[in-house]
Amino acid sequence: MPEYISLPITRTHLVRYAGASGDFNPLHHDQTFANTIGLQNVIAHGMFIMAIAGEAITSWIGNKNIKKFHSRFLAKTEPVDWDNFENTKDRATIVVKGKVIRLFVENGEKLFECKIVAENLLGSKKLSGSFIAVVTGEPPRDVNE
Secondary structure, three states: OOEEEOOOOOOOHHHHHHHHOOOOOOOHOHHHHHHHOOOOOOOOHHHHHHHHHHHHHHHHHOOOOEEEEEEEOOOOOOOOOOOHHHHHHHOOOOEEEEEEEEEEOOOOOEEEEEEEEOOOOEOEEEEEEEEEOOOOOOOOOOOOO
């Protein structure tokens, strides 16, 4: 799977995601609330990080070929601080990597399984998971058998 690098996550992304998802938990957009509960900053929705991983997958294979997508959230993600962009952009930029681990046939359909990990540019793992998709054309080349 080709490496995918997101733009730095901003508070605007978080507010827009809250509107789209209906998840207006204040720890995702209200700095005062985040500080009150012991966080130094607001944090991204875990499902937003999963959406970035999904974007990485679909930019590679398209969305109609995905059969299953599972993920596990591993760590909080803080947005970029515009007052300190150079020192905070790496914590807010997500890199998604994947490796095809299996080719198989199920119910007559050629499929592949790929393990993925999403981490920021500092190497902090944010999400791990896997997906199963239909093989179209040539099978993916990075199969580890």
